[in-house]
Each structure stands twice: as structure tokens, then as C-alpha cells.
Amino acid sequence: MVSRNRSQVKDHLGSKVLNHPELRNTKATEYMSHEEKYRYNLSRATAMLKLIDEEGMDVNEISKVMSHTVSGFTTPDGNPLAVHQVMFVPTLMNQADDDQVSRWLGDVFNGTIVGTYAQTELSHGTFVRGLRTTATYDPASRTFDLHTPDVSAAKWWPGGLGTTANHAVVMAQLYTDGQPRGIHPFMVAIRDRETHRPLPGITVGEIGPKLGQNTLNNGYLLFDHVKVPRENMLMRNARVNEDGSYTKPSHQKASYGTMVFTRVAIALDTVDALQIAATIAARYSIVRRQGEPRDDGQEPQIIDYQTQQLKVLPHIAACYVLRASTARLWEHHTHVTSEVRGGDTALLPELHATACCLKALVTQDCSEAIEALRLSCGGHGYMTASRLPALYAYATAGATYEGENTVLLLQTARYLVKQAGGSHAPPAAGSAVTYLSRPADDTPFAVGSPAAYVAAVGRVARGRVTEVAAALQADRQTMPEADAWNQSLVQLVAAALAHGRYFVVREFAEVVSQQSSSRAIQQMLQLLFSVYLAHAVSRAEGDFITYGGLTPSDIRLNRRHLLRLLAELRPHMIPLTDAFDLPDRLINSTLGAWDGDVYRRMFEQASHSPLNTDEVPASFHQAMLRSKL
Numbered sequence: 001m002v003s004r005n006r007s008q009v010k011d012h013l014g015s016k017v018l019n020h021p022e023l024r025n026t027k028a029t030e031y032m033s034h035e036e037k038y039r040y041n042l043s044r045a046t047a048m049l050k051l052i053d054e055e056g057m058d059v060n061e062i063s064k065v066m067s068h069t070v071s072g073f074t075t076p077d078g079n080p081l082a083v084h085q086v087m088f089v090p091t092l093m094n095q096a097d098d099d100q101v102s103r104w105l106g107d108v109f110n111g112t113i114v115g116t117y118a119q120t121e122l123s124h125g126t127f128v129r130g131l132r133t134t135a136t137y138d139p140a141s142r143t144f145d146l147h148t149p150d151v152s153a154a155k156w157w158p159g160g161l162g163t164t165a166n167h168a169v170v171m172a173q174l175y176t177d178g179q180p181r182g183i184h185p186f187m188v189a190i191r192d193r194e195t196h197r198p199l200p201g202i203t204v205g206e207i208g209p210k211l212g213q214n215t216l217n218n219g220y221l222l223f224d225h226v227k228v229p230r231e232n233m234l235m236r237n238a239r240v241n242e243d244g245s246y247t248k249p250s251h252q253k254a255s256y257g258t259m260v261f262t263r264v265a266i267a268l269d270t271v272d273a274l275q276i277a278a279t280i281a282a283r284y285s286i287v288r289r290q291g292e293p294r295d296d297g298q299e300p301q302i303i304d305y306q307t308q309q310l311k312v313l314p315h316i317a318a319c320y321v322l323r324a325s326t327a328r329l330w331e332h333h334t335h336v337t338s339e340v341r342g343g344d345t346a347l348l349p350e351l352h353a354t355a356c357c358l359k360a361l362v363t364q365d366c367s368e369a370i371e372a373l374r375l376s377c378g379g380h381g382y383m384t385a386s387r388l389p390a391l392y393a394y395a396t397a398g399a400t401y402e403g404e405n406t407v408l409l410l411q412t413a414r415y416l417v418k419q420a421g422g423s424h425a426p427p428a429a430g431s432a433v434t435y436l437s438r439p440a441d442d443t444p445f446a447v448g449s450p451a452a453y454v455a456a457v458g459r460v461a462r463g464r465v466t467e468v469a470a471a472l473q474a475d476r477q478t479m480p481e482a483d484a485w486n487q488s489l490v491q492l493v494a495a496a497l498a499h500g501r502y503f504v505v506r507e508f509a510e511v512v513s514q515q516s517s518s519r520a521i522q523q524m525l526q527l528l529f530s531v532y533l534a535h536a537v538s539r540a541e542g543d544f545i546t547y548g549g550l551t552p553s554d555i556r557l558n559r560r561h562l563l564r565l566l567a568e569l570r571p572h573m574i575p576l577t578d579a580f581d582l583p584d585r586l587i588n589s590t591l592g593a594w595d596g597d598v599y600r601r602m603f604e605q606a607s608h609s610p611l612n613t614d615e616v617p618a619s620f621h622q623a624m625l626r627s628k629l
């Protein structure tokens with residue numbers, strides 16, 4: 001397959017799955033049992049993997065398939081092979097050495113090896129250094145002894161581990177020569193390739209129901225002194241030689257590379273979920289009429305209420321703005337990864353800092369936005385068939401997995417305060433933090449000027465970062481580092497989010513300025529940007545007064561400006577969501593179909609309820625009448 005960008009891959013696969021003999025026909029899964037749902041989603045995930053294979057995609061393109069637009073259709077209850085595709089395969093590609101890649105990859109691609117990424121334990125997820133699974137090297141047998149010291153160190157959460165995977169990349173504390181060497185990845189067979197039974201010493205199973213995505217097939221895993229050959233430690237970065245001598249990786253956190261990649265992918269993908277939710281809410285807000293009839297005798301379309309415009313329209317603008325910045329992050333990741341593979345890790349700290357704060361900002365914004373969009377659909381938004389609950393469950397999981405958001409924002413803050421204090425290597429040209437070492441942009445604030453808003457967002461970021469850096473510095477003189485850090489946690493998180501917001505708006509400003517193909521498109525992008533900026537100010541008015549140079553009068557003007565902009569955007573709402581180019585079957589919502597035939601669809605989906613099969617369900621007689629209540 002020729003190289004395509006992510007959006008082309010998504011469109012291409014979208015049309016392929018809609019016409020694929022094993023994928024095109026869907027079933028409603030709401031009334032299936034846990035086991036039936038798993039079987040249905042697994043068989044579709046497998047058909048999808050075959051399709052990817054037929055398409056001849058390379059590993060980089062496989063990760064693009066993660067697009068929620070496509071995977072939400074193929075595996076509506078969660079893809080049991082997602083972690084295989086998005087974490088296991090990339091970990092092998094990036095952390096196994098060339099010999100190991102050639103040893104395993106054939107079996108991975110012919111489906112003999114199905115894997116997961118087993119890092120989190122019952123008692124440790126965030127604090128990776130605290131993981132307690134051990135891998136102790138024995139030079140005599142040239143094996144590692146993998147062991148779970150007690151139940152709190154059981155691996156817990158890995159996707160696909162429950163009943164699907166037969167291999168895992170296990171992150172464990174390495175010991176050689178009696179010395180702890182930190183967390184390292186090991187390729188471990190956990191189930192027999194033929195029988196799929198757990199191998200000796202392995203205890204494995206599924207962890208049970210969750211808020212959503214119940215067929216991700218998350219699992220638990222314990223090791224009772226399982227012997228793993230030396231050649232199964234992934235050795236692209238660190239090495240253990242036969243005699244037990246140990247070679248350190250070129251970068252201390254080289255083994256955390258998969259997490260950086262997945263954070264970037266999650267940020268991109270959560271915007272897909274927001275686009276779907278925004279399309280559903282926009283279409284429903286046009287169809288739905290309710291209230292005192294107007295002069296034309298019709299009840300108003302709910303989108304004509306100002307409050308409804310505020311609930312829906314800023315999130316459509318956010319789709320455009322966040323799509324652009326996450327796409328830029330993806331490009332940046334691709335570039336830095338190739339540098340790191342070539343041995344140059346100079347750009348890694350900033351990539352890590354940016355990936356952490358964008359993953360956090362995007363998943364937080366998108367999950368809040370999807371919930372607001374769900375509420376904007378009133379009672380019907382609460383129906384499973386609206387798809388909005390599942391979209392929320394998907395987006396909010398992204399706020400926790402792959403690094404809990406607060407924790408990731410603190411990683412970004414750590415980088416920012418070091419930059420502000422000059423204790424980090426100076427940023428490279430084009431870095432996203434150069435503004436911290438320059439005087440603040442003093443462009444005066446003016447409603448109607450996107451450049452003035454961007455400057456104000458920059459002043460907020462700069463003000464937040466420099467203020468907390470100074471507070472931290474002062475506290476460090478009087479108390480231990482951990483206490484000083486803890487005294488500033490809330491402000492550090494706010495500083496990292498402000499930095500993330502500045503990154504996002506600068507990237508979009510560039511997109512708008514570079515758009516030259518059509519004046520009309522540029523004007524529309526400007527309008528979307530203005531809505532996003534005015535909404536951002538309205539959500540953080542205190543910050544814009546405290547750090548951004550806005551006066552209370554500017555704040556009042558901005559509130560009015562935002563409402564005017566929403567009225568201006570309102571006639572474009574449907575074209576702007578149609579432009580996401582989401583076929584009805586990929587949207588899969590009673591409220592969000594293109595033809596707006598909402599009420600017929602709602603009745604149609606109710607007909608699937610098993611409680612409607614008989615006029616009087618047997619359960620009624622069994623449970624109520626017999627109990628003579």
C-alpha cells in the first residue's frame with residue numbers, strides 16, 4: 001500500500017470495512033451477554049487484522065487504524081486486539097533488536113503470536129519505578145526468573161490479556177549480579193500456541209466489567225518463578241550478556257518509548273470521538289423542536305436557543321483546532337522517533353513533555369465536551385442507541401490510561417519549570433518553550449483579533465509557569481524537595497494545561513495563516529478559531545485577568561463577543577459537521593443520522609429489546625406474581 005496520511009488511511013479503511021463481507025453487517029450488542037459480546041467483537045477484530053494484512057500495511061500504518069471512527073464500527077464494545085496493535089507490535093518494533101524483530105515478527109503478522117503490553121500492577125500504575133514484578137538473571141541457565149512476589153504485584157489491566165493474548169511484553173524490575181537495574185521489557189509466552197492453555201507458572205484471567213469498552217478484554221497475570229530465555233529481554237536499548245554483565249540504555253527512559261507513542265495516538269484518536277459526538281448533537285439540535293411556537297407556527301429548533309448554541313458550537317470549533325494540533329504532534333513524534341533510533345535523544349525530553357500535556361488536555365477537553373454534547377440531547381442523549389454514552393466511556397478512559405492526566409501534566413510541568421529556571425538544556429530551534437525565555441508578548445487585547453487572543457493565551461501560560469517556578473524555588477529553600485513540589489501541585493497542573501492551550505492555539509494560528517487554497521475556507525477557519533479562543537477565555541476568565549492582561553471590561557466584552565460569534569457560526573453548523581465526512585453507519589446513532597429521521601429510528605431500536613418479544617414477559621409472572629407482593 002502506498003504511504004498515506006492518517007486521514008487518508010482512515011477514509012480508505014472506513015470504506016473498506018463498510019463493504020467488507022465479514023464486517024459490513026453489524027448486530028446490536030446491547031442485549032448480548034459478556035461472553036457473546038466478546039466473541040462478536042473478537043471475530044470482527046480478527047477480520048480487521050486480516051484486512052490490514054490484505055492491504056499490506058506496515059506497522060506504522062497499523063497504529064493509524066486505531067482511529068476511533070473505524071474501530072468504533074468494527075469493535076463497538078472495545079477491540080480485544082487494540083493493545084496488540086497499538087502497543088505490543090510497536091514495542092517489538094522499537095525496543096527489540098534486529099535479531100529479535102526477525103525472530104518474532106513473522107509469527108506476529110501471521111497471527112500465531114497475539115500479544116499485550118503488561119506493565120500496570122494492582123498496586124502500581126502511575127509510579128512505574130515502583131513495579132514489583134522481578135526478572136532475575138541466572139547466568140548458569142541463561143534465563144530470567146520472572147516472579148510476582150504477592151497479589152498486589154499481579155499485572156492488572158493489560159488489554160487483550162484476559163482471554164485473547166498468548167504473549168505479553170512484561171515490564172519488570174531487572175536484577176543482574178544481585179543489582180537492581182530498573183524497569184525493562186521482556187517478551188513472555190503466557191499461553192500455549194496450540195491449546196491456548198496458560199503455561200506452567202502462569203495465572204491469567206479477565207478482570208471483569210468496566211464503565212465501558214467491556215470487550216477490551218483487560219486481564220490479570222501472575223508469575224510463579226517462570227523461566228524466560230535471555231534472548232527474550234528486548235535488547236535494542238539495554239542489554240544483558242550471557243555472563244550477566246549489563247549495558248545501560250542510551251537514554252534512561254528508553255524503555256518508556258511505547259508510552260510516548262501511545263499518548264500521541266490517544267490524543268489524535270480522542271478527537272475522532274469528539275467529531276462523532278459533535279455530529280450527532282448538531283444534527284439532533286436541528287431536528288429537535290421544542291417550545292412555544294414562533295411566528296411561523298412552528299416550535300423552535302433547539303439550536304436556536306442561545307444556551308444550546310453554547311453547549312454545541314464551541315465543541316465543533318474544538319474538533320478543528322484539536323485535530324490540527326494533534327496532527328502536528330504526530331508529525332513531530334515521527335521525526336523525533338527516527339532521531340532517537342539514530343542515537344540522538346536531544347529532542348526526547350520536549351517530545352515527552354508535549355505528548356504528556358496534549359494527551360491530558362485533549363482527553364480532558366474531549367470527555368467534558370462529549371458529556372456536554374450528550375446533555376445537549378436531553379433525555380434521548382441518555383439512550384445507549386444515541387451512542388453518546390459509549391463515546392464518553394471511550395474518551396474518559398483516555399484520561400486515565402497511558403498515564404493518569406494529573407500525573408502527565410506534572411511531567412510537563414517538571415519540564416517547564418526547569419526551562420523557566422534555566423536548569424535544563426536550552427530548547428532547540430522551533431521548540432514550543434522558547435516563549436519562556438523571551439519577554440512576554442505585549443500585543444494589547446482586542447476582541448475580534450485572534451492574534452491578540454493568542455498573545456493573551458501566551459501570557460497566561462508564561463505567567464502560570466514563571467509564577468509556580470518561583471514559588472517552587474522559594475519553597476525549596478525551606479523544605480525538602482518532595483514537600484516543596486507537593487505545595488505547588490495544583491498550580492503546576494494549571495501551568496502545564498495553560499502551556500498545552502498555548503501550544504494548541506499557536507498550531508492552529510499557523511494552520512489558518514498557511515491556508516491559501518480558498519478565501520472562503522480561510523474565513524471559516526478564522527471564525528472557528530475565534531469561537532475557540534473566545535470560549536477558552538470564557539472558561540478561564542480569572543486566569544486571563546490575573547496573567548493575560550485582560551480587564552474586567554475585556555471579560556464582559558468577550559462574553560458578548562462569544563455569543564455573537566456563536567450566532568454567526570450557527571448557519572454553518574451542519575456543513576461543518578458534514579465536512580467530517582462520517583457515513584451514517586460509522587456514526588451509528590439514532591440521533592445523528594444524516595436524514596434526521598430520529599423518532600422512527602428510536603422506535604426501531606426499541607423493537608430489539610428482548611422484553612418486547614412477548615406481550616407479557618415470563619419474568620413478570622416468575623418474579624412478581626409468584627411473590628404475591
Ligand SMILES: CC(C)(COP(=O)(O)OP(=O)(O)OC[C@H]1O[C@@H](n2cnc3c(N)ncnc32)[C@H](O)[C@@H]1OP(=O)(O)O)[C@@H](O)C(=O)NCCC(=O)NCCSC(=O)/C=C/CC(=O)O
Pocket residue numbers: 082083086117119120125126127128129159253256257259260262266348349352400401402403404407411414415
Ligand atoms: C510518571 C512517570 C513518567 C514517572 O516515571 P519515573 O520513572 O518515576 O520518573 P522519574 O521521576 O524517575 O524521572 C523523570 C524523568 O524521566 C523523564 N521521563 C519520564 N518519562 C519519559 C518518557 N516516556 N520519555 C522520555 N523521558 C521521560 C522525565 O522527563 C524526567 O526527566 P528529568 O530530566 O526531568 O529528570 C512514569 O512513571 C509514567 O509514565 N507513569 C504513567 C504510567 C503509564 O503511562 N502507564 C501506561 C500503561 S499502558 C496503558 O495504559 C495502555 C492502555 C491501553 C490503550 O492505550 O489502548
Ligand SMILES: Cc1cc2nc3c(=O)[nH]c(=O)nc-3n(C[C@H](O)[C@H](O)[C@H](O)COP(=O)(O)OP(=O)(O)OC[C@H]3O[C@@H](n4cnc5c(N)ncnc54)[C@H](O)[C@@H]3O)c2cc1C
Pocket residue numbers: 083117118119120123124125126127156157158159213216218397400401402403404406407410489
Ligand atoms: C481501560 C483501561 C485500559 C488499560 N490498559 C492497560 C494496558 O493495556 N496495559 C497496562 O499496563 N495498563 C493498562 N491500564 C492501566 C493504566 O495505565 C493505569 O490505570 C493508569 O496509568 C493510572 O494508574 P493508576 O491506576 O495507578 O492510578 P493512580 O496513580 O493510583 O491514580 C489515582 C489518583 O492518584 C493520583 N496520583 C498518583 N500519583 C500521583 C502523583 N505522583 N502526584 C499527584 N497525584 C498522583 C492521580 O492523579 C489520581 O487522581 C489500563 C487502564 C484502563 C482504565
